[in-house]
Amino acid sequence: MTTLLTEQRSTSLSAQQLSQQRVQWRRELHQHPELSNQEFATTERITRWLKQGDIRLLPFDLKTGVVAEIGQGEPLIALRADIDALPIEEVTGQPWASQQPAVMHACGHDLHTSVMLGVAHQLKQREAELPGRVRILFQPAEETFDGAKQLIDAGALDGVQAIFGMHNAPDLPLGVLRTRPGAFYANVDRFVIRIHGKGAHAARPQEGIDSIVIASHIVTALQTLPSRVFSSLESVVLSVTRFTAGNTWNVLPQSVELEGTVRTHNADIRAQIPHKITSLIQGIAGGFGAQAELEWIEGPPALINTPAWADFALALAQETGYHAERAESPQMGGEDFAFYLQQLPGVFVSIGSASDFGLHHPAFDPDESLIDAAVNYFSELAPRALRIVAQQ
Known part of the structure; x- marks a missing residue:
């Protein structure tokens, strides 16, 4: 031009x-x-x-x-x-x-x-x-x-x-x-959560460990961090923005991957959140006989x-x-x-x-x-x- x-x-x-x-x-x-x-x-x-x-x-x-x-x-x-x-x-x-x-x-x-x-x-x-x-x-x-x-x-x-x-x-x-x-503006952090269960035929879920069900429990439970773990007077936003699992209609997948972001203003709360997420996801996954791990990617302050x-x-x-x-x-x-x-x-x-x-x-x-x-x-x-x- x-x-x-x-x-x-x-x-x-x-x-x-x-x-x-x-x-x-x-x-x-x-x-x-x-x-x-x-x-x-x-x-x-x-x-x-x-x-x-x-x-x-x-x-x-x-x-x-x-x-x-x-x-x-x-x-x-x-x-x-x-x-x-x-x-x-x-x-x-x-x-x-x-x-x-x-x-x-x-x-x-x-x-x-x-x-x-x-x-x-x-x-x-x-x-x-x-x-x-x-x-x-x-x-x-x-x-x-x-x-x-x-x-x-x-x-x-x-x-x-x-x-x-x-x-x-x-x-x-x-x-x-x-x-x-x-x-x-807020502290910006990104997280990836990986849940490892046991794959199975969708018609025989009792033979597996359903990673999708476990991940769904985790998505819901994560919302208790801003609403129940930290004071409502603090600004904390946690959003799950990606839920990736499976590749066909009749198989329970072995693993699920979740991704999202956490926004805060308080540096002390920011430092606590990875530990809180890790404790929560490992507790939920462990209760189902699965494993969960957190990857925490720190963004701008x-x-x-x-x-x-x-x-x-x-x-x-x-x-x-x-x-x-x-x-x-x-x-x-x-x-x-x-x-x-x-x-x-x-x-x-x-x-x-x-x-x-x-x-x-x-x-x-x-x-x-x-x-x-x-x-x-x-x-x-x-x-x-x-x-x-x-x-x-």
């Missing part, structure tokens, strides 16, 4: 043309989504669009992803966009729908990337006025929760003094920006916003035309931006995208008009944050 910037420099584009350019970026990314750690063409596109704006690229050793920088001297802050897509077959019917079978930007990372591309170009035009440097991380593999670690390991945070990011929120109306001090930066983000949102909302309680979604906030102060915000269908849904269709407002917000946030950091 030919972009407007290939025809004329961004300094000469009208506000309407700039808006159209950002939407074009988003739609081209949307048509060509790539899964986590496979974002090669996405990386090439982002690199090309940044070079068209004469934006400096930093030579970090990354398989996919791009790091750009605008400005000179100190201090240094960072902005982040995620760039990967999901293994979902799109059903929006839009002219710019995914052209990749069973791959879709169903989480809006194409929007986030377009926003930060817009910010990079807008800051480039004001580069001489910037009181420091702004580093923009176009991060791969957020969906698999290993992209932030890749950038940290590559040194992309070296020298950075504060970091800022966003996610679109389809449940929020356009023009709403929401965040909160402290815990904002709770996302903890720096209180002062959360207050700053909300005040700036109100000033730049958003309806700013301080979230009353944390949410249960996960974000690997949390790994950055373990290293640095900063804040992550939600921006309304007003989709009838939520994140990770095949009909997810956010309103693209959020892009321009978000570009203006982060383009104003960057120089102000630099001035605050310089005074600290």
Whole structure:
């Protein structure tokens, strides 16, 4: 797709043309989504669009992803966009729908990337006025929760003094920006439970140990952990999302595999849950003469916003035309931006995208008009944050 910037420099584009350019970026990314750690063409596109704006690229050793920088001297802050897509077959019917079978930007990372591309170009035009440097991380593999670690390991945070990011929120109306001090997103952990019984003919179940019946008891019993083992005042969500067993209609399978996720905010409760699950599943399986084992895969920690930066983000949102909302309680979604906030102060915000269908849904269709407002917000946030950091 030919972009407007290939025809004329961004300094000469009208506000309407700039808006159209950002939407074009988003739609081209949307048509060509790539899964986590496979974002090669996405990386090439982002690199090309940044070079068209004469934006400096930093030579970090990354398989996919791009790091750009605008400005000179100190201090240094960072902005982040995620760039990967999901293994979902799109059903929006839009002219710019995914052209990749069973791959879709169903989480809006194409929007986030377009926003930060817009910010990079807008800051480039004001580069001489910037009181420091702004580093923009176009991060791969957020969906698999290993992209932030890749950038940290590559040194992309070296020298950075504060970091800022966003996610679109389809449940929020356009023009709403929401965040909160402290815990904002949850600890995210994944589990796999394997139950080993004894296979048998379905007509003679007494000759086997029915792993499906045992697994069904386990699925039900797992729900007692958030409801009966831990206080109802604590936020604990446990969901079984996959139940895999058997391959034909008249055989009781030898084994069953369950998979799911646990979301928490309390670190102490998070640490207890693998032990509680292990005790529960082994007790149930043992009562039937079977065996059960737990594989626990730890994901990103709770996302903890720096209180002062959360207050700053909300005040700036109100000033730049958003309806700013301080979230009353944390949410249960996960974000690997949390790994950055373990290293640095900063804040992550939600921006309304007003989709009838939520994140990770095949009909997810956010309103693209959020892009321009978000570009203006982060383009104003960057120089102000630099001035605050310089005074600290």
